[in-house]
Amino acid sequence: MGARYVHISEEEFDEFARSKSFLRTNDPMLHANEIIYERHARHGMARMLIYSTISTMGGGGRKVGSDAIRLVLQVLRDTEWGGVGWKAKRVHRTKNWRANLTSRMHDAAEMVHTETCPLCGHAMIKRTGKHDEFFSCIMWSKTGCNGSTR
């Protein structure tokens, strides 16, 4: 099994993240001993985080095979970032990690509408109805906002 995994250096990860328009986050609310990258949706109400497994203490990734890269999707509710019920997607550090992580980014991007809620300005998230998919306001459960693409 060990041979399936590859070592990823900090420089390699940085280069990949930048090529996907991700930057190292400076969000003080995110405490981690690994480097976290973020990319915001154009409207600013959603973001993706990559938990890189690259140690903030230098020396590259954690022990090979010991953990996976995670892609997390969050939205802003008022001033607080939080999850959307879209489970963090894991990417194992095998030689295809770049392609696999890129594919997860596409999945995450598809969850969030490019426009914000017409009623309150928050992000709209993909929902699956009985007969169709649509996007509706993330604040529905909090404020009852009915903004949607329906």
Ligand SMILES: [Zn+2]
């Ligand atoms: Zn709304």
